Amino acid sequence: MPKRILQPDWALPDNVGAAFTTRQFGNVAAHVNDDPAGVVLRRRRLIRELAIARPVAYLAQQHTRIVSTWPVIQTPSDGIIADQPGAACAVLTADCLPLLLCSRDGQQIAAVHAGWRGLASGILSRAVAQMPTSPAQLMLWIGPAICQNCFQVGDDVRDSFLTALGDVAVNRHFSADQDRWRADLPGLAEHQARVLGIASITQSGLCTSCRSDQFYSYRRHKDCGRFASIIWRKS
Template structure:
C-alpha cells in the first residue's frame, strides 16, 4: 500500500498518495493518469494554474487547481514531494522541491499563489518520502549556503555533519508561511527497506548513482521515478 497523509485522508472528495518502487504512481490513482498535466520539472520555482486535463505546463515544478478530475502529480527520486489541500477539499496543489527549489523559494511561491485568492491558514500540507538527514550527505559549501540564506537553526538545517534535513527545512518554512497543519508520509528514499523482497522501498537517484559507480552495468532509474499525486474527484 502506498504512503498516505493522515491530514489529507480526512478530507472527503479528494484522493491522494505517494508512490514507491512497487507502484510508481499509487494504485488508486493510476486510472486517472491520463488527466495528469504535461510538464518538465527543472528544479525551479514556477507555479502553474492547471485548468484542464493533460494541460501543457512547460517547465514547472508547482501546480495548483480547483478543477475536479485532474490529477496533479510530481516525479521524485530523493527530492521532496509536497502536496496541498484546502480544508474544504475545493482546491489542491503539488510541488517538486529538490534542494535547489527549496533554497530558491518554491514553497514561498506556492504560498504567494494560494494567498492571491485565499489564505494558507485554510490549507493543509503533506510532505512525502525523500532523502532523509540520515543519508543525505552533501558538500560543506551547500550546507553553508543553506545556513547563510535561510533564517533557520543550524541544527535543523544540518543535524549531522554535512547532511541536510530537507523535510525539516520544508516543515519549518510551511509553518512560517501560515499553513494550518503539516504532516509527513513515508521515510528516507535512500535507505528504507522494502517489506517484501529485501530490496528498497523507494526509487533513489543518490543510491542508484552509488550503485552505478560500483557497477557501471547497474540499471539507471530514468523513467522510473515515483510519483506523488492528489486530485479532486468531483464538484
C-alpha cells in the same frame, strides 16, 4: 508483499484524494531511459486503479521555482496548483521532496517538487503565494524523501539555506559531519511551511534512501526510475 500504491496518512476533505506509488508499481517518469510505451501504460493503469476522472498532469521538472496553474502546464515547472473538479496533479521524485497541498474546504490543491535547490530558491513559497487560500487554511503533506542521516551535502547547500531561511533553520536542520554536513530536507520544508503560516503539516517519515527496496533513490542508484505523488479533486 509490499504495496504498489499507498495512501498518505493524511486527513483530507471528502472530495480530495491523494496517493503515492512505490518501486513495486514501476517507474512513471518519461525521462529516465525507460521504455516510453511502458511508462505510458503505467500512467494509464495508475489512473484506472485510483479511479481518477481525468488524465494526471505531469510536469517537466528542472529544479525551478516556476508554478503552473492547471490545466496550462508551463515547461519547465516544478509546481502546479488547481481548483477545478477532476483536476489531478503529480510530481515525480527519487530523493527530492514531494509536497502535496490542500485547502481545508477541498477547493484548492497543489503538488510541488522540491529538491534542495528548489526549496532554497522558494518553490514552496511561490506555490503558496499563487493559491488564493490563506496559508492558515492550507494542509501540507511531506512525502517520502531522503532523510538527514542519508543526505550528506557541502557548504554550498548550507549557505543557500542560510540565505533563504536564516540561522535558526540551518542550526536546527543541519548537523556537522567532518568537513561535510547532513541536511534534514523534510525538516527544512516543514520549517519553511510554518514560517509561511501553514500549521497543519503531516510528515510521511519515510526515507527513500533507507527504503530503496520500496522507493527509487537517486543517491543510491543514479540510473533509477521515479515514483509519483498525486493529489486530485474528485468533485
